[in-house]
Amino acid sequence: MRARLALLALCALPAAASAAIPGSDYQPHQSSQDFALELRLNFFKPEIDSAPGLKGTPYESTFGGDTHLGFGGEFDWQFLRNPHIGSIGLGVGVGRWSTTAKALNYVDLTATGDDTTLHLWQFAGLGVFRLEALASMGIPLVPFAKAGLGYTLWRSYGPDGTYTSRQPGGNRAIGGSYGFQWSAGLALLLDTFDPSSAKNLDEATGVNNTYLFVEYTDAALNAAMSGSALRVGGESLTGGLALEF
Amino acid sequence: MPRGWLCFRAMFRSAFLRSAVATALLLAQAAGAQQVTLSQTPDRRTFADPSRQATYRSASKFPDWINYADCASNVLLHFQLAVTSIPTNGSLQVWAGTDDCSKLEARTGETTRTCWPVSGVLPSQQNVSVDVWSQHVVGYVSKTAAEKPKTFADLPTSSTPSLCTLSAQGATALKLWFMFTDGSNNVMGTPYQWSTSVDVVGPSAPTAVTASAGDGAVNLSWTVSDAVSDVAEYVVYCLQQSTTSDAGGTTDAATSSDAGALADAGTAAEDAGSPSEDAGTGATEDAGSASPDSGTSGTISACAAPWSPEPASPLTSEFLASIAKYECGRIGGTSRSSRVSGFAYGVPVAVAVAAVDQVDNAGGIRAGNCVAPVRTISFWDRYEEAGGDAGSCSYAPPVFSGNALTFSALVGLAAALRLRRKGR
Numbered sequence: 124m125r126a127r128l129a130l131l132a133l134c135a136l137p138a139a140a141s142a143a144i145p146g147s148d149y150q151p152h153q154s155s156q157d158f159a160l161e162l163r164l165n166f167f168k169p170e171i172d173s174a175p176g177l178k179g180t181p182y183e184s185t186f187g188g189d190t191h192l193g194f195g196g197e198f199d200w201q202f203l204r205n206p207h208i209g210s211i212g213l214g215v216g217v218g219r220w221s222t223t224a225k226a227l228n229y230v231d232l233t234a235t236g237d238d239t240t241l242h243l244w245q246f247a248g249l250g251v252f253r254l255e256a257l258a259s260m261g262i263p264l265v266p267f268a269k270a271g272l273g274y275t276l277w278r279s280y281g282p283d284g285t286y287t288s289r290q291p292g293g294n295r296a297i298g299g300s301y302g303f304q305w306s307a308g309l310a311l312l313l314d315t316f317d318p319s320s321a322k323n324l325d326e327a328t329g330v331n332n333t334y335l336f337v338e339y340t341d342a343a344l345n346a347a348m349s350g351s352a353l354r355v356g357g358e359s360l361t362g363g364l365a366l367e368f
Numbered sequence: 369m370p371r372g373w374l375c376f377r378a379m380f381r382s383a384f385l386r387s388a389v390a391t392a393l394l395l396a397q398a399a400g401a402q403q404v405t406l407s408q409t410p411d412r413r414t415f416a417d418p419s420r421q422a423t424y425r426s427a428s429k430f431p432d433w434i435n436y437a438d439c440a441s442n443v444l445l446h447f448q449l450a451v452t453s454i455p456t457n458g459s460l461q462v463w464a465g466t467d468d469c470s471k472l473e474a475r476t477g478e479t480t481r482t483c484w485p486v487s488g489v490l491p492s493q494q495n496v497s498v499d500v501w502s503q504h505v506v507g508y509v510s511k512t513a514a515e516k517p518k519t520f521a522d523l524p525t526s527s528t529p530s531l532c533t534l535s536a537q538g539a540t541a542l543k544l545w546f547m548f549t550d551g552s553n554n555v556m557g558t559p560y561q562w563s564t565s566v567d568v569v570g571p572s573a574p575t576a577v578t579a580s581a582g583d584g585a586v587n588l589s590w591t592v593s594d595a596v597s598d599v600a601e602y603v604v605y606c607l608q609q610s611t612t613s614d615a616g617g618t619t620d621a622a623t624s625s626d627a628g629a630l631a632d633a634g635t636a637a638e639d640a641g642s643p644s645e646d647a648g649t650g651a652t653e654d655a656g657s658a659s660p661d662s663g664t665s666g667t668i669s670a671c672a673a674p675w676s677p678e679p680a681s682p683l684t685s686e687f688l689a690s691i692a693k694y695e696c697g698r699i700g701g702t703s704r705s706s707r708v709s710g711f712a713y714g715v716p717v718a719v720a721v722a723a724v725d726q727v728d729n730a731g732g733i734r735a736g737n738c739v740a741p742v743r744t745i746s747f748w749d750r751y752e753e754a755g756g757d758a759g760s761c762s763y764a765p766p767v768f769s770g771n772a773l774t775f776s777a778l779v780g781l782a783a784a785l786r787l788r789r790k791g792r
Contacts, residue, residue, distance in 0.1 A: 171756075174756065177756055178754045178755050180754075181750035181753070181754045184750055185747040186747065226582075227745050228742050228745075229743040229744060232745075235580065235742055236579075236580025236582045236587030237585065237707075237744050239748070240747075279747050281746040281749070282582055282746060283583060288752060289749055289752075293759075294758065294759030294760035295759050296748040296751075297760075298760065300758075347758065350757065351756070351757045352758055
């Protein structure tokens, strides 16, 4: 549902942005452009409960069905670029996400004073395409798409602050899961709203363009180096600030 | 053996002994004029009573200061002076004060007196021992000039714990002045000064101590009033109630109270995460005061404990000594919560928290509600019970903090910008 809302938002953004174009005198950046940096906030809920063979919904029963906020960053090298078409690049992303809930009483499943947590450290290696054709025509929107490999390290702590299992011979609550992931998003070019400041920023720091963006991601992290994977991928909606330089 | 000597020896033994050793060099310059020079030996903190060594405060807790416990038990401050030349017309006096006690007006002025006598001897040999009662030092710190003793005869000759009751929190720095004086009360030579501080008022007890049940544990939280200051640590006390008259804090019987729940589930290890056996040690006097709970609620109406009802402030040394065996944790003064583990499931635990300052003064103790630790189920428990078999990776992931990510991003940005500029 949230993903559908995100796609709707992506579709609605062009109209809103077109209406916001202050004029047609905007000129794209002047200095060379090779990199992009994104600062990201994302709403995410891992799809742990979707694992085949799992009885019940251990994640949702513990942490609830809501998404939780994470943060991260991405750095892209735009090795191929045409200002009138767009850029192709390679990127690496890192992210941090965690959720905490009260551990439940084993007998009556009421909340106790102890916490149980799940921590994720998300990494990704991505190919990135940014379509700049609209921006070159004076429409300050840059659709983009990403695809690549995601790898997430995860760890779950129990009430005693450890990640050991209580099951005889049980696994420790620690591991890594990897798989394919893709993203699609839309960036709003902020330079058009204050071209002179954008130019000054370019001259002073080399930052060519500044964007606000929204991005939908679907990660299918269903594999592990050994044994079964904890499905810590899933859909997420990300927003943030991007800089090209 | 004289009774007075026995009393003195008893008092000497009961107090922990602090000592400062100084060397007094008296150089006769001319007839009737003595110059007194005192120098400090490298190891001036010696202990005449070895049994006090263990209870002496650690270096981080200002052992040379006088706290409430020191004062209440009237410990002796023991100084040993080596005198090379004893003045014929002088006596060795010890004065305490926040100002320069070598000045005559600081010792004799009716309205300007800031110093008061604490000890004095007429040395007959070159090795002179001087004992100062801590109560004589503490008792007059906050008194007015008129209230301070003028002579040694004004000092109480027996232990007077009421002298230890001050109102202000925090430390008051003062010095003991060792000096020879002549018949006119004039100082002969250069006095020796020993610095100390008096801090006998502990921080108020925390308020609203709330306990909640955890997995063989108790989670505590509390608040503090704005007036509380100089809190160095919070000391947590725990007493798990016994189910038999000889429980003694062992957990075997207690853990069985929760066994039914585990058996029903049929998945968890019966003894997984079972508390260690040190829980609630010393609980025998409260045996039978509470029955084991099934662990369904974790909250019990009442527990028996030495701190219930709460004693009046300030806490006496005797009371603190009596509950020392129930201490189950210490946490820094900025903390407002603590988790204590190692308890049996289903057996109520009485808890209390006291705030202590940098010299271990405790102003009061606050009891929390009584709770029974329960067996909890975490996310991982649920996942494994649901048939999940992920995990067991031997690689411990690095812990990235927000700062580390931000720093990495900035470094990457800086490197990229530098690369760009080089390319221009």
